[in-house]
Amino acid sequence: MSFHTLNDFLVMGGHGLYVWLAYLTTITVVVGNVLAVQMARRRYFRQARALERRLAGGTVADPGDQTGSPMKGKQ
Amino acid sequence: MSMSASLSVSQSLKAWWHKLGSPRWFYEISGPWQRLFGVLALVLLVTGTVWGLAFAPQDYQQGNSFRIMYVHVPTAIVSQSVYMLMGAAGLVLLVWRMKLADMVLSAAVPFGMSMTACALFTGAVWGKPTWGAWWVWDARTTSMLVLLFLYFGLYALRQAIPREETAGRACAVLALVGTVNIPIIKYSVNWWLTLHQPASFTLTGAPSMPPSMWVPLLINVLGIYCLFAANLIGRLKLTILERERNTQWVRALVREVSA
Numbered sequence: 299m300s301f302h303t304l305n306d307f308l309v310m311g312g313h314g315l316y317v318w319l320a321y322l323t324t325i326t327v328v329v330g331n332v333l334a335v336q337m338a339r340r341r342y343f344r345q346a347r348a349l350e351r352r353l354a355g356g357t358v359a360d361p362g363d364q365t366g367s368p369m370k371g372k373q
Numbered sequence: 374m375s376m377s378a379s380l381s382v383s384q385s386l387k388a389w390w391h392k393l394g395s396p397r398w399f400y401e402i403s404g405p406w407q408r409l410f411g412v413l414a415l416v417l418l419v420t421g422t423v424w425g426l427a428f429a430p431q432d433y434q435q436g437n438s439f440r441i442m443y444v445h446v447p448t449a450i451v452s453q454s455v456y457m458l459m460g461a462a463g464l465v466l467l468v469w470r471m472k473l474a475d476m477v478l479s480a481a482v483p484f485g486m487s488m489t490a491c492a493l494f495t496g497a498v499w500g501k502p503t504w505g506a507w508w509v510w511d512a513r514t515t516s517m518l519v520l521l522f523l524y525f526g527l528y529a530l531r532q533a534i535p536r537e538e539t540a541g542r543a544c545a546v547l548a549l550v551g552t553v554n555i556p557i558i559k560y561s562v563n564w565w566l567t568l569h570q571p572a573s574f575t576l577t578g579a580p581s582m583p584p585s586m587w588v589p590l591l592i593n594v595l596g597i598y599c600l601f602a603a604n605l606i607g608r609l610k611l612t613i614l615e616r617e618r619n620t621q622w623v624r625a626l627v628r629e630v631s632a
Contacts, residue, residue: 299428300427300430301427301433307427309518310436310438310440311436311437312405313436313440313502314437314439314501315530316498316502317437317440318436320444320445320494320495320498321440321441321444323491323495323498324495325422327491329420331484331600332600334483335607335608336607339607339611342611342614344631346614346627347627350624350628
């Protein structure tokens with residue numbers, strides 16, 4: 299440990315504001331990137347499920363079944 | 374090597390290349406990799422950050438402000454690597470028209486952009502106690518700002534062009550042309566008089582810092598690469614789901630998940 303007390307650790311010899319600002323911003327951006335993907339994934343499945351349910355009920359027109367990957371015919 | 378052996382090697386390589394371009398194949402094999410890189414990123418980044426923040430000895434010149442290095446350097450390095458990957462993806466898209474390459478080009482933008490912004494921000498915060506100013510128009514800072522604008526450009530271009538294929542090709546050209554900026558960032562510290570210090574790690578020379586200082590930096594650099602890998606796979610899978618939403622396999626997947 300490079301610091302003797304918790305206060306030393308927080309103050310960082312007068313550089314505390316800069317160091318903590320840099321770290322907290324970076325951690326926020328990193329966590330934000332992870333959460334953004336998880337939330338978007340959940341949102342996608344929620345919306346896609348809702349669409350599938352409406353399709354099953356026949357309330358909307360089926361977008362049609364396209365073969366997705368170009369490999370499909372060859373496999 | 375006999376003729377037939379080399380032929381079969383080239384055939385299997387070709388088959389592999391085609392498979393690699395198949396979004397469905399990528400979606401199905403990438404899950405374990407995403408988890409592996411995610412776990413590695415978590416372990417490495419927590420270790421490197423705690424080590425750098427609390428255990429690395431303080432710098433004899435800069436005091437504790439040098440600890441910003443452990444977030445500044447990894448974000449700056451990875452933001453350039455992400456751009457190089459996008460340049461490569463752009464090339465693959467333009468030459469082979471591989472769908473997955475366009476998806477990489479689109480999925481890598483948010484992470485790269487946020488890392489560039491982070492590097493610039495932490496650089497400004499580090500500059501204040503060290504150089505006496507939040508912002509200095511030094512060669513490396515300026516070329517990193519150009520990198521941020523290139524990311525903005527790639528994002529805006531994709532939003533501005535409604536036709537997917539046209540947007541993909543335009544982004545590929547921009548990504549490819551923008552790679553010119555990467556060596557400028559890299560060598561800016563050698564070409565121009567700048568406040569930035571030369572590279573901390575090189576393949577040939579010994580680091581100018583003691584191990585207690587550079588090991589946590591190396592750990593965080595490796596960690597941020599793992600994070601990028603996991604994040605890219607996650608965003609790619611999402612892009613695949615969105616672009617292939619009307620295909621049989623995606624619809625089957627959605628029904629399977631809801632069941």
